Amino acid sequence: MITTDLNPATLWQALRAIPDPEFGVSIVDLGLIYSVECTPDLVQVVMTLTTSSCPSGGWIHEGVRAAVEQFAGSREVQVDLVFEPAWTTDRLSAEARRVLGGDETQ
């Protein structure tokens, strides 16, 4: 899909369709996506993993790139995997907490 005017909300929506393989919760609801920015030349996603030793982390990282590339058109796609700030459970969305049953620990 080639888009000239790319809205970050579209990309958030696309990333929301990627479930984490272990928890079955969208990686957006897990809070793994820190930011999505679009400029005329570049789409930049900053993301993390629940742990730096996440065994499926490589595929999630690749998958985020693949999902964004479908919308990026001629823009360069940059997906930065960062561990600073580290992911914490505070980043879980209400939906993720509901699915994981984590509310009671709050």
Add this chain to the structure above:
Amino acid sequence: MAASWLATQGRLPLAFMLLGLGWLGVATAMLALSPGVLALSHAAPAVVALTHAWVLGVFVSVATGAIYQIAPVALGTTLWRERLGWWHFALQSISIPGMVYAFSRWDMATLGLFASPFALGIGLFAINTWKTVRNSGRHDAVAWSLQLAALWLLLTVVVGLVAAANRLWTFLPFDPITVLRAHAHLGLGGFFLTLLQGVTFRLVPMFTLGDVPDWRPVRSGLWLSQFGLISLAPALLLQWNLLASASAVLVLAGMLSSGHAFRRTLATRKKRALDPGLRAFLAGCGALLLAPILGLLLLWPASPWGSGGGGFGAMPYAVALLVGGLLPVIVGMLCKVIPFLTWMIAYGPKVGRVPTPSAGALTAPRLEAWALSLQGSAVVPLFIGAWTQEPWLLSLGACLLAAGVMLFVYHAGLVLRHLWAPRIPASAAPPSP
């Protein structure tokens, strides 16, 4: 991370899991066909053959495969040499059937022939593990547990070879039964316990979105057990019961410290519901706590519990430890690892391109829970049957175990089918607000 590198991930551990799964079927069939062997002496050839079918075929295959998967992940590095891992796999696959056959015939020369390649495979595994840990530069409890577990396994295998040679040429100044005890405890305590006391603290938080709130009890648990284990094997060999009892107490203290750390870790989890595999793993770990206590009873045969021959002896002890403790731990690992590795291979490359399911969606939790419950229900009749030498109880236990294992293997087949027939869900992620 290169996609080509990612694509090869998971194949080696999965190969070991399949080997373990195959042996789970074979070892269960061996027991189901002659459950009466559990009423024999534990040193009878048929029992030693059955023990090695379970321990080497199932437990060691799954545990070493899991280490190939877990060590790089837990240490944030890559496996030192994947090719060595494949050599280990080939050596282990060809040697175990011959070893089990040789044990059943009590043919120690043939045993040596097949056990040597097995030992070579374990040597390659140990080198791979040590180099991987070294390259990671980590010195935490997890890194230590991996290195020490590999060392204990290698030691077990060397002592096993010596025990076999000693049966052939009788050169050791010890009763062969005490050599057997030292060897068995090096393997069951040294390798499996050491592994569990470290790696659990990386895996369980990862699967449950939890944290290890305090690493001190993890470290003290690991080291207390190590001190106990170091003195246990020589104490058993030399029949120094007082030292062996002190060692068992140290091991128990180490396990309690790890258990305490484990409870605190579990309490931090954000994923509240535990899936059947994790529940089996926890139940097995809990049952393993009984091992040093039952072991202490065995060290003092004059106790009212008696020792063997229709009283409490090595056989019920082994049944409790292997079927009640290690089996659920190992099968619980399989429940987590097989769907995950299948997902990595079948769906990992598709993430972001098409909707993908989660690893959990490849499983049928109810079927899995039934399989595990049936296996669990076999423990009591097998334990009491081995204790009282009651044939009908042994048959009942073996039937329940066989039913549970058959369901489990069928379920694993359903998961593995995704490797050649991946199914793309219409919508992958649960709808978000």
